Amino acid sequence: xxKYFLMNLLLSFIWVALTGSLSYSNFIFGLLLGFFxxxxxxxxxxxxRYFYRVPKIISFLLYFIWEMIxxxxxxxxxxxxxxxxFRPGVVRFPLSAKTDLxxxxxxxxxxxxxxxxxxxxxxxxxxxxxxVMYLNDPEIFINSLKMGVERRLMEVLR
Amino acid sequence: MINIIxxxxxxxxxxxxxxxxxxxxxMPDFYLRLSVxxxxxxxGVGLFLICAAIMFPDDISVTTKAIAIIxxxxxxxxxxxxxxxxxxxxxxxxxxxxxxxxxxxxxYNQETHELKSDPEDAQEDNDEQTDSANxxxxxxxxxxx
Numbered sequence: 001x002x003k004y005f006l007m008n009l010l011l012s013f014i015w016v017a018l019t020g021s022l023s024y025s026n027f028i029f030g031l032l033l034g035f036f037x038x039x040x041x042x043x044x045x046x047x048x049r050y051f052y053r054v055p056k057i058i059s060f061l062l063y064f065i066w067e068m069i070x071x072x073x074x075x076x077x078x079x080x081x082x083x084x085x086f087r088p089g090v091v092r093f094p095l096s097a098k099t100d101l102x103x104x105x106x107x108x109x110x111x112x113x114x115x116x117x118x119x120x121x122x123x124x125x126x127x128x129x130x131x132v133m134y135l136n137d138p139e140i141f142i143n144s145l146k147m148g149v150e151r152r153l154m155e156v157l158r
Numbered sequence: 159m160i161n162i163i164x165x166x167x168x169x170x171x172x173x174x175x176x177x178x179x180x181x182x183x184x185m186p187d188f189y190l191r192l193s194v195x196x197x198x199x200x201x202g203v204g205l206f207l208i209c210a211a212i213m214f215p216d217d218i219s220v221t222t223k224a225i226a227i228i229x230x231x232x233x234x235x236x237x238x239x240x241x242x243x244x245x246x247x248x249x250x251x252x253x254x255x256x257x258x259x260x261x262x263x264x265x266y267n268q269e270t271h272e273l274k275s276d277p278e279d280a281q282e283d284n285d286e287q288t289d290s291a292n293x294x295x296x297x298x299x300x301x302x303x
Contacts, residue, residue: 024211024221072174072201075194079181088190089258111236112200117193118240119247119262122273129262129273131189131243138259 004042004050008034053156060152064109067148071114074134089135090119093128093142096150100125102157109149164209171205174198187254188246196239204228 011034016027039051078085097103103125107118115133122129135141178198185191211224253260265274 022218023215024218025215068197068201072177072198075181075198076174076177079177079184079194084186086190087256087258088187088254090253090260090262092261107240108232108236111239112197112232114197115193117189117196117243118236119189120240120244120273122265124274126276129265131193133190133193135258138261 001047001050001053004038008038010034011037056152056156060156063152064113064149067113075114086133087135088131088133089138091130091132091135091138091141093130093145095126095128096146097154098125102153103128105157106150106153109153110145113149160212164212167205167212168209171202171209174205175202178202188251189243189253192239192243192246196235200231200235203231 008031012027012030015030015033016022019026019030035051035054042048042051095103095106097106103121107121107128110116110128110130111118117131119129119131121127132141175198178195181194181198182191185194207224207228211221214220247262248266266272267274
């Protein structure tokens with residue numbers, strides 16, 4: 001996993017050195033080229049996790065940016081129109097993330113989507129308390145969070 | 159082409175900061191204000207930094223600085239929001255009157271501020287505390303008499 005990442009980085013530096021221009025588009029192109037070369041080279045290797053994980057990280061980031069834009073538009077609409085549409089509430093969210101790193105990353109991503117705000121993590125790390133702006137049904141909200149952000153994040157981190 | 163991308167990104171960034179500052183005035187309670195402000199300002203500043211990185215494509219130090227600032231912004235902003243919100247809740251800042259549910263109510267241990275995850279557990283704990291507090295008051299009254 002780490003080994004493949006370092007090899008990928010090394011290949012992209014070699015690409016930058018050979019082409020002789022240290023601009024970031026060239027570096028990213030070298031990174032992509034290195035990823036592709038490594039993928040072809042290690043088709044018979046046992047450990048293929050790196051090549052599954054990188055597309056998942058990219059798709060998670062795209063999904064997160066999409067969610068953030070959607071939620072931002074909703075909040076912006078609500079701020080600009082005279083009537084209030086939101087129904088705020090504090091919800092208890094049972095965590096299936098176990099380690100500190102997973103909880104940290106998950107709560108960072110929940111906090112960064114507009115409309116949700118982490119109030120606190122329980123002492124035994126089993127529940128998050130989230131302040132939600134648009135709460136029609138707590139069950140539906142918790143399920144959508146579990147199926148959306150948490151499931152994708154667990155796929156990336158585990 | 160690059161000018162169009164720069165224009166779109168910086169307009170979105172400026173608009174999100176504008177909406178955040180209008181929201182700061184218009185929102186009815188503290189938590190909603192916090193919730194609107196933190197994210198929108200993170201998004202706005204992040205977009206401006208990306209614009210700066212695109213603007214100077216030949217200078218790699220600008221790009222690396224922009225990436226580093228965005229990274230630390232994303233790491234620190236939610237932590238700050240979490241600490242401010244937690245402090246506000248513990249000191250008893252009221253929620254908006256149309257708040258639907260408050261599942262955090264009564265979950266804090268009132269003396270140690272330890273947070274329980276199981277509602278029934280927290281209930282029992284707080285009952286015991288109030289009992290013992292009442293008992294102490296009764297004892298004190300007896301002592302003064």
